[in-house]
Amino acid sequence: MYSVNVPVPGRVRRLADELHPTLLGFDTVREEHSLLLKRLGEADHVSQLQQRTHRALERTPAVEARVTGIDYFADPPLGSAPVVYLAVESPGLESIHAALANSFDPVEGLEGPDYVPHVTLARGGDLETARRLADREIEPVQWTVSELEFFDGSYRLPVSRVPLPA
Numbered sequence: 001m002y003s004v005n006v007p008v009p010g011r012v013r014r015l016a017d018e019l020h021p022t023l024l025g026f027d028t029v030r031e032e033h034s035l036l037l038k039r040l041g042e043a044d045h046v047s048q049l050q051q052r053t054h055r056a057l058e059r060t061p062a063v064e065a066r067v068t069g070i071d072y073f074a075d076p077p078l079g080s081a082p083v084v085y086l087a088v089e090s091p092g093l094e095s096i097h098a099a100l101a102n103s104f105d106p107v108e109g110l111e112g113p114d115y116v117p118h119v120t121l122a123r124g125g126d127l128e129t130a131r132r133l134a135d136r137e138i139e140p141v142q143w144t145v146s147e148l149e150f151f152d153g154s155y156r157l158p159v160s161r162v163p164l165p166a
Contacts, residue, residue, distance in 0.1 A: 006035035027124025038100035056103035063092025077109035080124035
């Protein structure tokens with residue numbers, strides 16, 4: 001599965017690392033952090049998928065993003081619950097997601113109008129623990145998203161970068 005991801009700055013990764021001890025009761029705790037912007041699907045020819053992505057992102061400017069708190073999905077459409085995440089506010093990222101969803105079919109229940117920008121911290125485990133984490137205050141982190149990653153989910157590696165403005 002290929003996707004377009006938003007690399008997160010070191011300040012967001014440090015925040016996730018600081019929260020790591022509070023997440024140990026969950027089934028899965030993420031060690032690497034990024035923000036999934038849009039799933040693109042599988043491809044026989046990766047270069048064609050990249051070209052479609054670049055066309056969809058033409059003239060896309062850099063945008064602002066801000067981690068505003070901790071939240072959770074109590075009943076996610078895929079995978080184990082709950083999913084604890086860093087909530088990200090960014091009208092710009094939501095606009096980019098919408099543009100990509102016009103070029104690549106959105107995954108029902110996850111993308112399109114259901115898309116929620118976030119950085120996953122952990123999943124599976126106790127719902128009450130997720131609630132307590134969501135009540136925790138954190139220092140907001142703001143940054144400028146000046147590039148995106150074309151990501152290969154099979155190998156869990158970025159394939160290329162897309163600078164913004166594209």
